[in-house]
Amino acid sequence: MRLSPLWANKANNMLFSSISFLYYFLPVVLGLYFIAPGKFKNFILLVASLFFYFYGEPVYSLLMVASIVSGYLHGLWINRARGGRCAKIPLVSSIIVSIGFLVFFKYTDFFIENVNSIFGTNIALLKIIMPIGISFYTFQILSYTIDVYRGEAKVQRNILNFATYVSLFPQLIAGPIVRYTDIEAELAHRTHSFADIAYGINRFIMGLAKKVIIANTLGELGKVFSNANEKTVLFYWINAIAFMLQIYFDFSGYSDMAIGLGRIFGFHFLENFNYPFISKSLAEFWRRWHMSLGTWFRDYVYIPMGGNRVSKPRWIWNISVVWFLTGFWHGAQWNFIIWGLYYAVLLILEKHLFNKLLEKLHPAARHIYVMFFLVISFVIFNANSINEALVNLKGMFFMLDVPFTSFETNYYLGSYALVMTIAVIGATPAAKGIISRINRYNMGRLALSVFEPAVHVALFLLVTGYLVDGSFNPFLYFRF
Amino acid sequence: MKNIVVTLCFIIILSGFMAANAIVPDNEFSFSERRKLSEIPEFSLEKLLSGDLFEEFEEYALDQFVLRDVFRGIKAIGRYYLFNQKDNNKIYIVDGNISKMEYPLDERSVFNAAKKLNDIYTRYLQGTNVSYAIIPDKNYFLASQNGYLSMDYDRLVEIMNQNVKNMKYIDLFSVLSIEDYYRTDIHWSQDRIIHVADVLLKELGNEARASGVQYSREEMYPFNGSFYGQAALRLEPDIMVYLTNDIIENAVVYDHIDKTYSKVYMHDRFGTIDSYDFFLSGARSLITVLNPACTTGRELILFRDSFGSSIAPLLLEGYSKITLVDLRYFGTELLGDYIDFTEGQDILFLYNTQILNKSAMLK
Structure with a gap:
């Protein structure tokens, strides 16, 4: 042997x-x-x-x-x-x-x-x-x-x-x-209780559905884009936005499953995501995205280096080191390092240049500002090389000789429109808000007590269908 | 109470399916997917340490999951109806007609197909009466009209016409329609292609016409075509229709590779993993249909794919002998060892567009 x-x-x-x-x-x-x-x-x-x-x-x-x-x-x-x-x-x-x-x-x-x-x-x-x-x-x-x-x-x-x-x-x-x-x-x-176990089950199933139904489906769109016969400006944008949503649903789905399973076994893990896409600044985004990594670097690297209680040049150095390490932690590729440093620069600028301007802006404008820089960051993150990232960014900003759209682009946009819409809505606290409003009423609570388990059972069976008909689909964060 | 119900439901689903998977015997084949299913992996220390054992187990667990087809159907319903996706694994359905997107056109493949035809001509067919015809797949009629992706058929034909030399092109695009194909299968229905057989006979210079022949129309049901299983939805099966008469019933099929004789229509193949094998036993690399009723001595060499199996019986009226060559399973370099190419023969290359778009499979 x-x-x-x-x-x-x-x-x-x-x-x-x-x-x-x-x-x-x-x-x-x-x-x-x-x-x-x-x-x-x-x-x-x-x-x-x-x-x-x-x-x-x-x-x-x-x-x-x-x-x-x-x-x-x-x-x-x-x-x-x-x-x-x-x-x-x-x-x-x-x-x-x-x-x-x-x-x-x-x-x-x-x-x-x-x-x-x-x-x-x-x-x-x-x-x-x-x-x-x-x-x-x-x-x-x-x-x-x-x-x-x-x-x-x-x-x-x-x-x-x-x-x-x-x-x-x-x-x-x-x-x-x-x-x-x-x-x-x-x-x-x-301790173990039916309340904890049921919470864990519900959380696990929601995470599973986020991963299998939403993230994997959006992942297919990424593969379709890679193999597209004719790339277009619109398709570059669809691919970028789809990946941003995919990685959120993939990773937050995994975190939901982990937290849910932990709860079933009696552990209370801290939250890892808190609706990051509703952020109105990049600093806020990083307080809501992969929180366990952010707080780890804060407590074991940033604060021991002096945090922000140092001179401005030293603070800039501290921030740069932390974000270099954050990028490098995600992968042994230059695009991850650039991705980390990109945030270092943006966060430094945001704190010292944009901050006052941002506060004066309409919330919608602040939201657009965050989304714009996030999309670009995830294009860098998703690329297999710096060159690929540059090509994709050029494609998005009319810097390649490609048409705006095509029959093929429109086909996939139409085919994935509802999944992407569900993903966008699902990335906000809208559903949570609706459920909490319904819960204020006795009838609402009663209806939910029947409706919620039924939906979870249906989702679990649907997920099983997706799995049985699918193939190996690793989580994106396995490679980090 | 709600928490107990949730917990119980979860446990019942998990343990129920685990028990069912353990109890229900494994299947060797999936008829709906037309493939062999994975078997439980054999243990070895090497496989265990390399990870192969668990990889094989993953495949096994997926393939042998109880109610696999039901769950595939649940997924299909989810994609089509819940999430309004246009296709599921490239399969789409228009008014109960199932098709699979073939996109985009692989021009290199079509050039390669043209070159393959030219090579065969140069090597074996010089001086003979050679024609070629292209069978449009269902997407030609269904896809773009309904917003689905399909290959550029005009370009495909253009490449073939510009690059295939010394052969006459027979246009079938204009004589076929979507109604000529099965709803659940890739193929055309034999009772709907009598006029296609007429076109081919005419263009090959043969005076016989399939439309002038008396056929008995027979039906077989249910016919779940190749797309039926892939669609994973409960749709109405097709009726398989075949046309027969004494000429066809008395014809003898000789398999040059197996060296066996059989009939044109193989009734025992209906209801198997591919019911279309009913026609000339399906995929056979080299067979000859001998028609003792035709005394003209006229001979046709038909280079074909599976579409050729159902049209060949309709051409029998005009030929004493039809040799069917499937280049997907038979190497070009061996043709001379099995077939005597002579000047009087008619030669027809009859391939559907999907084969030309994946011509690497032609040997």
Whole structure:
């Protein structure tokens, strides 16, 4: 038997939005979890989580176990060294090990490519396939060791509980980045109720529908655009807007599923999205989008660097570093770095130049301002290269020799118009507002108590139909 | 109470389908999708560690999911009616007529098809009476009129006409209409193409006419064509009609590859994974239909796709022998080993537009 190198194995992760997860893995895990006595529940979750990861990353499971052991031992070491002269050494060691794994498996080939490009060398690429979820669980482990060092978290002496925290399958591979302190108490003791389970189920199904019905459908439109016979200005715009909506429904859908599954198992994960597209400034957008990543960089990078309580040049430097890292965290490609720095520049300008002007503008104009820069940012984000991003941007702004529209463009616009409209409305709190209004009335509450479960059952069966008729459809954030 | 109901519903759906998947025996074939379904993967340590085992299991879980066709139908309803999408996996329906978008025109493929015809002419057919005809697919009649995408048929014909040398072009676009095709299938219906057979016979210089022949009209039901399964909706099946008479019934079909003899109409093929195999046993790389009732000795070599299977019986009136070559399954370089090309033969290339647009499949 010949095995491939550790990093050359394929990634085939079990998705929440897969038949194997929904109709094989989940019922078995739920059954075992709720049958098991309280003290065995974490063990069940750990075994399930390790199997969940092993399913997609058989060999990389060893890397995750190594990361867990490293995080656990470093936590103990940091706690032991506390107050001593060398208290920082275990923390630095923890950061080097965790970031070392991340850099090696995620960024090595990027660095080699750039060294080859700059110095004309011919160093062979390692062709490393990135372990799924490494960016997420690495940041979770770091949040633990740093918080233990700061005294904000108690050291976890029970390795079972710590391993459960790191590997917890609901949020293992695409977040949200759950801080150890957020679920520290629930790892030791948590309660279960039908209210929590039902909330978790509803949240999970809504996330599943967002992913499978909306995001995947919009993803098809992106593929259609890539293979289009004739690209047009309108099609460049449709593609850009569709991707912006797709990534929101894909990622927020995953977060909904993670939060829902967590709630079923008694965990209360923090929200990761808060209707980001209703923002009226870019700063507000980033307070509403991928909140767990934003707060992670704020608490573990930006504030330790001095935050905004420094001189203006230093603050600009801090912002630039944070956004460079945010971009680079998303992927080992220059377009992600440019995407991060694009936000650094915009946020600096917004705070010091546009802010007063923005406040005077009509809310609709502010909204258009945010949407305009967001669309451009997601074109950069979505591109496989800087050149591709430039071509797509040129196409949007009449800088390519393409017609405004065509029969083909109009066909796809017509075919996807309703899905895009639903996506736009679904990205706002409109539905939530309507439900809360209905809930004010007794009759409304009664109607909802029947209507809501019926809709969720229908959505679940519809999702199953989409899955059965579909094929492999990984989440976009798996690659980060 | 509501929370308990939600929880119970969820558990029942998950565990119910899990149990059903475990209990219900696996299917070997999907008749609606006309393909073999995945089987449960065999375990090996190598496959486990490489991830192949779970990848295969994913395919298996999708393929063997209980009520798979029902769920595919739910998805189709969702796309067409809930989300107002125009097509589902490129399948669209106009007034109960199902078709699959073939778009865009692949000009390189059409050039390649023309070159393939020229190569065969140069190698085997010089001095013979050679014609070619193109069968429009259903999209020619349905797509653009109803707002769907279709290939540029004018350009396709233009490329063929400009590049195919030494062959006479027989126009079929102007003699066909959407009513000549099955609603649930890609193919034309035999009872609707007698006039097409007449056009071909006339253009090939054959005095016989299918319209002058007495046929008995037979019907078979239900005929769920190839698009029926792909549409995944419960639509009215077609009636398969075939025309027969003593000439056709007494004709003998010889398969040069299997070296077997059979009949023109294969009744046991109706109701199988592809009922259109009823005509000349479907996809066969090289067969000859011998017509003892025709004593003229006239011979036709028909390079064809599956459309040729149903029109060949209508051409029998004018030929003692029709050899059908399917270049999708038979290499050009082997033709000389099996067929004696002589000057008196009529040669017809009869392909539908979708084959020309994917001509890489022609060997």
